[in-house]
Amino acid sequence: MAELLYRLGAFAARRAWRVVAAWFVVLLAAGAGFVMGFGTLTTSFDIPDTASADVIEELERELPDxxxxxxxxxxxxxxxxxxxxxxxxxxxxxxxxxxxxxxxxxxxxxxxTEEQRAARERELADGRDQIEDGRLQLDEGQAQLDQGVADLDAAQAALDTAREQAQAAGAPPEQLALLDEQQAQLDEARDQLAQEQDNLDASRTELIEQSEQLELGAELLSLAADIxxxxxxxxxxxxxxxxxxxxxxxxxxxxxxxxxxxxxxxxxxxxxxxxxxxxQGVPEILGVGEVVGVGIAAVVLLVMLGTAVAAALPIVTALVGVGIGVLATLAFSDVVQMASITPVLGVMLGLAVGIDYSLFIINRHRKQLQKGADVVESIGVANGTAGNAVVFAGSTVVVALLALNITGIPFLGLMGSAAAVCVAVAVLMSISLTPALLGMVGQRVLPRRARADSGEPRTEPAAPKPMGTLRAVLTVLATAAALLTLAIPALSMRLGLPDGSSEPADSASHRAFVVTEEAFGAGANAPLLVTADLPPGLADDELLSAQLTVARAIAERDDVTAVAPIAVSDDNALAAFQVVPSGGPNSESTEALVHDLRGLAPVEGEDVLGVAGQAAINIDISEGLQEVLPVYLIIVVGLSLLIMIVVFRSLLVPLIATGGFILSLFATYGTVVAVFQWGWLADLVGVESPGPILSFLPVILVGILFGLAMDYQLFLASGMREAYVHGSSARLAVAQGFRAGRSVVIAAGLIMVAVFGGFVFSESVIIRPLGFGLAFGILVDAFVVRMLLMPALMHLLSKSAWWLPRGVDRVLPNVDVEGAALERRHALH
The missing domain is CATH 3.30.70.600 (Ribosomal protein S10)
Incomplete structure (x- = not known):
């Protein structure tokens, strides 16, 4: 690989205009793809196969409206x-x-709607009056019927007495026939009264049913009174x-x-x-904060490199790489559903690693020029050594980002893939366009004074001395204690998605959220959509009772303010209810209510409940991401160990590197929680309303910070290994390797912090915590873990840090990351 990169670098330096023209064509092609393929970006997120997704699928079938x-x-x-x-x-x-x-x-x-509510209340009042009037009329009719029956009974008794007297007196048949005729009239009258009684009983039954239905409706209306x-x-x-x-x-x-x-x-x-x-719309890909961040990076480059020409090269290559990577990614947005933050993440990483990777190669080239090396040969060697390390470091970032696909969460995998494309393009730009631009500027990559002194004998700085053991012990204890202290708030981390309270105070969304909460209660911003699978074959006249049964069960739950039936499927198999919780979208009470409703046993053993609505969807997404975080972290940690074992041919150095990464990661989590969830120093980063942490932020931070942490580990520890292999004592090698790599790692770390920090001031509540987490994570990992904790631990471990079992040593491939063999073949002096 090193020899191939050497040839590529030398070719690019000799044929600079061709390489520049080729990348310009690629940029135009990416732009054309963007014009033809750009589609819609979504500000929403989703995870398949969640409880709320199942409810929505059922609604699409039964109640599509x-x-x-x-x-x-x-x-x-x-x-x-x-x-x-x-x-x-x-x-x-x-x-x-x-x-x-x-x-x-x-x-x-x-x-x-309010008029309909008032009309319904009037109808209920009128209905109660009508039922009462009907009951009075029925009672009056019953009294009349009872009197009629009494009159008939009296007439029957008189007729019976007359018949007995007639028969005793031997009355003629004519007289008895007259009595039979009177009996027939009485029987007919009794039949009429019986029919009237049946009618009266039927009316009373109907009135009772109407009254029951009316009271059911009245109770449902009362349960929905606060909606x-x-x-x-x-x-x-x-x-x-x-x-x-x-x-x-x-x-x-x-x-x-x-x-x-x-x-x-x-x-x-x-x-x-x-x-x-x-x-909530698509956030700006670049804003004022991002431009300021790049400006700060330019200042760092100017201070380190000493000339505007050299300082401009990493920024130019990074911007071109970002343009190609982001435009190429967005060209597929019409084919795949892409979250609005996806291109922003690509810009973040593309700018940061693009500037850093180019800087590594330029810094190596400048050092060689100062020693009198030929320009083209120096570019080739720099590309084969530092460029080789860049390829390896970039590959670790790409692999970590692509590993997001194993989470099984589509939008997260796509974000990782898009960011990986931007990082891969940044690597390609660094090892091809950077050598071409270096070939074009020639010696002007050095300041004038340095050019004048090029090739002259230089006074070498005093040889570094190993740090004291006591200092190493104190450094380890102090840094570990500080990182663990910073990590404490992570124990109370809650995940969620931003709601209107998190938006800028002057935005329409924030105003709508606040106004709604003040006028209607916090739950009005977090309505839940609850479905109930009703018993099969439910008749229309049984529907109201079934709805009320479900509504009662829901209303009995803690933190329910109101519940109202809103729809029933045509076959009466599915009923939908609007439920207003007492808490807001991201409150713990709303989360508990969602779980309570889902865990509720089927109402009356038959009605199974499902919960959807934006608040429930956000809860499902957050919990799904929380579940994959440990798995993804284990995979990344395992990947870290394997890569570091191959690179450094050691068991303890990878453990140090990975342990340091875990410490910096959880310190970052803790700080993010303290600022964005607890509200500490929230005003400094524009946090309007502290709340749960962006649900996919922890997973994203794992992937990105792992890759970047391994970059800094590589550029520092590889120098230590090189010094150790060339005969220095283990502890002296730590000091030598640290001195060799510290300046470029400091500059690279500052650049990344500046670029990521620029996104902290974005208007988007999604981008802001992501920019803060990445900036703080790099700050902690580069300047605390890699430059304090790791060298101190390496000093304490001494030569045991480089121990590797012989059997493992024989099977491991020889990865010459720094290109030492290339340097021997292409000696510059």
Whole structure:
């Protein structure tokens, strides 16, 4: 590999314009692919085969009108007074005019809904009055029937007495026939009374059934009393917008059309805002913070390299690489469903590693030039040595990112794959475009004074001395204690997805969230969609009772504010309910409620409940990601050990490297929790409302920080091994290797912290914690673990650090990462 890279570097230096032109063509091709293949980016996330996903699939089959995405438009009077009739009319007119909005299935008028509620309450009151009137009428009719029966009984008794007297007196048949005729009349009258009694009993039964149905409806209405669309003071109204497309398939254009419509004709004295389901758009790939971060990286490069020409080269190669990687990735966004953060992650990593990897090669080349080496030969050797290390380091990052696919979570695997593409492009740019640009600038990569002194004998700095053992022990104890202290908050980490409270304070989403919570309660921002599989063959007249049975069971749960039936399938097999919890989307009580409802035994042994809704979906995603984190961490740690054993031909050095990575990782987790969940120093990074940690952040940090940590480990420990192999004592080799690599690792670490830190100030609540976690993770790993803890441990282990069983040594391949053999073949001096 080293020899191949040497030839590539030398070729690129001699044919610089051809290489530059080739990469320019690749950039144009990526741009053309972007133009032709760019599709929709989604701000939503999903994990297949979750409990909420199963509920949504069932809704798509049985109640498709409730399977699409939904959002809320919030209207509130500016002065806090109740809406005037004119304001109500204008808002209703806007709602009525929503026909034709793309992907919009229904828009609910809150004022009409409240009128329907009031009408239903009046109907219930009227129904109770009518039933009471009917009961009085039935009682009066029953009294009349009872009197009629009594009269008939008296007439029957008189007739019976007359018959007995007639028969005793030997009355003629004519007289008896007259009595029989009277008996027939009495029997007919009795039959009529019996029929009237049957009718009266049937009416009473029907009245009782109506009363029962009325009371069932009244109880359902009472359970839903706290589900309101207009606040009690009449100053706030919620307009529910239902879409035909699921949230993952809903385009930003459709959401923007809703926003544009409701903002197109402002209602005087009324403010409008939108929930995150509608207003949360695709974040900017590059913003002011990111530009500042690159600017800081440029300053670091200028200070280290001493010339603007040299400082510009890593930035140019990184920007071109990012352009190619991101455009190529986005070219497939019309084919695969891609999260909006995917290209941003590619930009983050592409910029950071692109600058660093190019810097490693440039730094090696500059040192060789200062010793009088030929430009082209020096570029070839730098590419075969430092470039070889870059390829290896970049490969570890790529492998770690691609390993995200084993989590089985599609959006996470795609993010890892896209980021891996950007890192791979950065590596290719470093080993081809960087040598070409170095060939073009020639000696100008050095400052003028350095060029003048090139090839002249140089005063070598004093040989380094091993650190003291006491100092090494104290360093290990202090750094380990500091990292473990930083990791403590990680024990209370809660995962979730951002809601409106996390958005910038001046955003429409944040305003909608706050207004909704203040006017309707926290649960109004976290409605749950609960389904119940009803008993088969349920008749229509049994439906209301079945719905109430389920609603009662739900209402009995802790932290339920209200529950209302909203739909039933055509075959009465599936009922849907809206449930308003007492807590917000990311509250622990809402999470507990979701689990409580799912764990509830089938109501009356037959009605099985399912829970969906945005809050439940977010909970499922967070728990799914939390489950894969340990598995992914074990895989990455195992990968780390294997790679380091092959590279350093040692057992203890890989353990040190991996243990340090775990310490820096959990210190990063703890700091992220302290800032974004606990709210410590939250104002410094613009955290509006502390809450759960971004659900996929821990997994992403594992993959990225592992790869980058191994980069720094490689550039420091390989120098130590080289010194040890060339005859230095183990402890002296630690000092020599550390001195050889510290300046470039410091510069590389500062550059990465600057680039990642620029994303901390992004407007996106998803990007902000990711940028912070990566920046802090690199800061801790590069400057605490790799430059303090690792050298101290290596010193204490002394030569045992390089111990490897002979049997293992014989089977391991010889990986010359630093290209020592190449240096011997192409001696520059």
């Amino acid at each position: 409730f399977s699409g995405a939904s959002g809320t438009v919030v209207f509130q009077t500016a002065d806090g007074t109740a809406f005037t009739e004119g304001q109500r009319a204008e808002i209703s007119a806007l709602i009525e005019d929503t026909d034709g909005l793309p992907d919009v299935a229904d828009v609910v008028d809150p004022f009409a 309101r669309m207009v606040s009690e003071d009449g100053s706030t109204a919620l307009v529910n917008v239902a879409f035909t497309e699921p949230r993952l398939d809903l385009s930003d254009a459709s959401k923007e059309a809703v926003i544009a419509h409701f903002e197109s004709d402002p209602v005087e004295g009324v403010e409008v805002s939108f929930s995150t389901d509608i207003a």
